[in-house]
Amino acid sequence: MKNLVSLSAFALATAVAASANAALVYGGGTETGSRFNPGAGAISYMNCFTAVGAGETQLSLESAIVGIRRLTSGGALLDVGINIYAAEMTYDGTNFGRGADYLIYSSASLGAGTASVTQLVNTGAVSGVTLNLETVSNAGLGGWWIGVEFTGVNAANTANGWRVVNAPTTGASLNAFGVFNNAGSGVFQSFFAFGTPPGSAPSRFMVDVNGSLVPTPGAIALLGLAGLASRRRR
Numbered sequence: 001m002k003n004l005v006s007l008s009a010f011a012l013a014t015a016v017a018a019s020a021n022a023a024l025v026y027g028g029g030t031e032t033g034s035r036f037n038p039g040a041g042a043i044s045y046m047n048c049f050t051a052v053g054a055g056e057t058q059l060s061l062e063s064a065i066v067g068i069r070r071l072t073s074g075g076a077l078l079d080v081g082i083n084i085y086a087a088e089m090t091y092d093g094t095n096f097g098r099g100a101d102y103l104i105y106s107s108a109s110l111g112a113g114t115a116s117v118t119q120l121v122n123t124g125a126v127s128g129v130t131l132n133l134e135t136v137s138n139a140g141l142g143g144w145w146i147g148v149e150f151t152g153v154n155a156a157n158t159a160n161g162w163r164v165v166n167a168p169t170t171g172a173s174l175n176a177f178g179v180f181n182n183a184g185s186g187v188f189q190s191f192f193a194f195g196t197p198p199g200s201a202p203s204r205f206m207v208d209v210n211g212s213l214v215p216t217p218g219a220i221a222l223l224g225l226a227g228l229a230s231r232r233r234r
Helices: 002-020 217-233
Strands: 023-026 031-036 042-051 056-070 081-091 096-107 117-122 130-132 141-151 160-165 177-181 188-192 207-215
Touching (some): 042 188, 081 130
Antiparallel strands (some): 081 096, 081 141
C-alpha cells in the first residue's frame, strides 16, 4: 500500500509541475512581406516542433496567437471570420499527416478598420486539449500542427491572409506547410512551400504557442516504478 501512495504522490506532483510550467513552446520569427490564403473551405496548417525530454510525449495546450495580415480595399478592411485549430501530427516514416483535430478558437468577424495591419488573433485560454506529439521524425523534438481557416463572404479574398515569417526563434519547423481541403478533396496534404524550387522562399506562418510538456500516463508509471526499484536497491 505504501508503494501505491508513493506512486500517486509522484503522479500528482508531476501534473502540478506541468500545469505550473506553461511557457512559449513555439514561435517568433521575423515577418516577411507575404501572406497566404488557401481559399474558402480550406485549412492551412503550420508544422510546429519543440524540444522534448525523456518521456515528454504530450503537449497540454494553453493558448495560441496567429498573425493575420489584413489589407484595406476601398479605404476599409475586408471583414473575415476565422477558425483556429490544433491537431496531432502523424508520421509513417515517409509522410507527415494529421491526426486528432481540435477547434480551439472561432470568430465570425475579425472586426473593422481603415488601415492595413497584421492582426494578432489570440485564442485566449484553451482547456482540455492535450496533443500526442510526433517524436519519431526528428530526434529530441515533438511535433504538432496549428491550423487557420478563413470564413464568411470574404474567406477567399487574398486581402486577408496568414502572415508568412522566417524561422522561429523558439522551437523549430520545416520550411513548408500542410493543407486540408474541406470543400474539395477532403484530404490532408503536405508539404507545400513557396518559391522556385519549392522551399527557396520563406514558407512558415506566424504563430506563437504556449503550453506544457507532459509525460503520458504510461511514462509516469514507468518513472515511478524506476524510482521504487532504485529505493529497493539502496
